[in-house]
Amino acid sequence: MGIEAVIFDIGNVLIRWQPELYYDAVIGEDRRRAMFEAVDLHAMNERIDAGEDFRTTVEDCAAANPAFASEIMHWHDNWVQLAAPAIDGSVTLLRALRERDVPVFFLSNIGEGPLRQGQEIYPFLAEYDRAYISGAMKAIKPFEDIYRMVEDDCGLAPETLLFADDRADNIATAAARGWQTHLFTTPEGWAACLAAHGLLPEDIL
Structure with a gap:
């Protein structure tokens, strides 16, 4: 058949789909490493993949991690640059x-x-x-x-x-x-x- x-x-x-490369270019590798060590952004993304609201999920993650809030919002606001x-x-x-x-x-x-x-x-x-x-x-x-x-x-x-x-x-x-x-x-x-x-x-x- x-x-x-x-x-x-x-x-x-x-x-x-390698968001780390986007963040390395935008905020530098050291800052990116610190953020990914402190915040499980891939777990956040898995919630979006599973059907949770895109903006709300990213905003909630940013609010829960104020030290990296602006960078986390890139996941929503600049998604087409992350996925490139x-x-x-x-x-x-x-x-x-x-x-x-x-x-x-x-x-x-x-x-x-x-x-x-x-x-x-x-x-x-x-x-x-x-x-x-x-x-x-x-x-x-x-x-x-x-x-x-x-x-x-x-x-x-x-x-x-x-x-x-x-x-x-x-x-x-x-x-x-x-x-x-x-x-x-x-x-x-x-x-x-x-x-x-x-x-x-x-x-x-």
Whole structure:
């Protein structure tokens, strides 16, 4: 049975997601290290991914940590700079698949608010056939519920889904459910996988 839909993660597949690099550039590495040691910003972000309100969650975290309040607010106010740049090769692959009428889905741990901000800057974040967004679904990777929800919604057999994600734990859950998977490291590696499945030409990048 062939591939009937290709599923992209967003962070570190379509756009770089390494907030530490943003903060290093804006406030310096020493200040960034002190802030991340004092405040679990990634845990804050996981709450947003799980469906909590974007602005309120960041504001509450800032209020609870006044020594870093202004820097924490960057997470909301400058999110499109934190989530940058676009990974151009992956965008090329996404668009090439859609030009060939291959259904493209997103499956991402991301809040609805961040995604809306991202779509204002990155048009390709609205270029999909179906989007499965953790903040809207109130379920997150790598737990099985969100994968099951994808299957139930799209109605496709697990073995016909080809999923790229940069995290091995997210890939492992998908593979255990019978999905075809690719652990993303570079657009070139993802392109080779898509070519091996006969979905795109080998020289696409």
